[in-house]
Amino acid sequence: MTTLPDYWFVYITINDDLDRSELTAITPAAMNRREMSINGRKVLAAVEMFCETNDHGRVVFLADVTAWLHYDKGFEWHDLDVDLDEAIATLHESGPSIVLHADPTALAVAACGRANMVLLAPGQPEERAGDFDAEVRADIVDVLTANWHVVAPGVG
Numbered sequence: 368m369t370t371l372p373d374y375w376f377v378y379i380t381i382n383d384d385l386d387r388s389e390l391t392a393i394t395p396a397a398m399n400r401r402e403m404s405i406n407g408r409k410v411l412a413a414v415e416m417f418c419e420t421n422d423h424g425r426v427v428f429l430a431d432v433t434a435w436l437h438y439d440k441g442f443e444w445h446d447l448d449v450d451l452d453e454a455i456a457t458l459h460e461s462g463p464s465i466v467l468h469a470d471p472t473a474l475a476v477a478a479c480g481r482a483n484m485v486l487l488a489p490g491q492p493e494e495r496a497g498d499f500d501a502e503v504r505a506d507i508v509d510v511l512t513a514n515w516h517v518v519a520p521g522v523g
Contacts (some may be wrong), residue, residue, distance in 0.1 A: 372396055375511055376414050378429035379477055380466055381456050388474050390467045391459050392426075392511055397519060398462035406454035407461065409447055426504040429455070430480030463519035467510060476503040 372394035380389035395411045403411075410432075417423065417432045436442045444451045458464075469477065476499055 371512060371515055374418060374423060374425050374427050375507070376411070376427050376429070377477060377507060378455055378458075379469075379474060381452065388469045388471070390469045390473065390477055390507070391464055392467060392507065393458055393462060393464045394519070398458070400461065403461040404453060404457055406450045407458045409449045410444075410451070410454045410458065413447070424504060425508045428477050428480045430478055434480055463515075465511060465514060465518055467507065472499050473503045473506070476500050 375392040375394055377390050377392045380391045395414055400408050414427060414432050417435050
């Protein structure tokens with residue numbers, strides 16, 4: 368039986384198809400760090416430090432960790448000698464992951480984390496991404512909970 372992880376680390380998937388909007392979810396505890404690049408290991412170390420000191424819930428976005436590094440710790444990824452693009456492009460290769468289709472609202476929430484971003488759509492009223500934060504995170508948890516056993520049987 369699959370044990371669900373305490374949380375999933377979720378980031379916007381890098382792909383060349385502009386018509387395809389996706390998020391990738393991994394669980395740091397299940398990743399094989401020996402097979403991971405140094406950039407990936409540094410990102411996961413920052414994620415774990417963030418989770419040790421924050422009430423993060425079941426979904427931790429890259430934007431949450433990036434904002435924490437910037438505002439709480441005074442660092443940017445480059446200060447930690449991290450090539451973030453390389454890390455994000457390869458993190459999923461070292462363990463179980465799920466790629467999720469994401470609508471524009473989910474992408475906005477993932478991009479800003481708990482920061483405030485205004486969503487503007489033609490002919491629609493102005494909305495704040497933060498208004499959708501809890502809903503998007505809950506939807507992601509629902510999908511991951513229902514499907515994690517497929518990619519990570521017996522892994523938590």
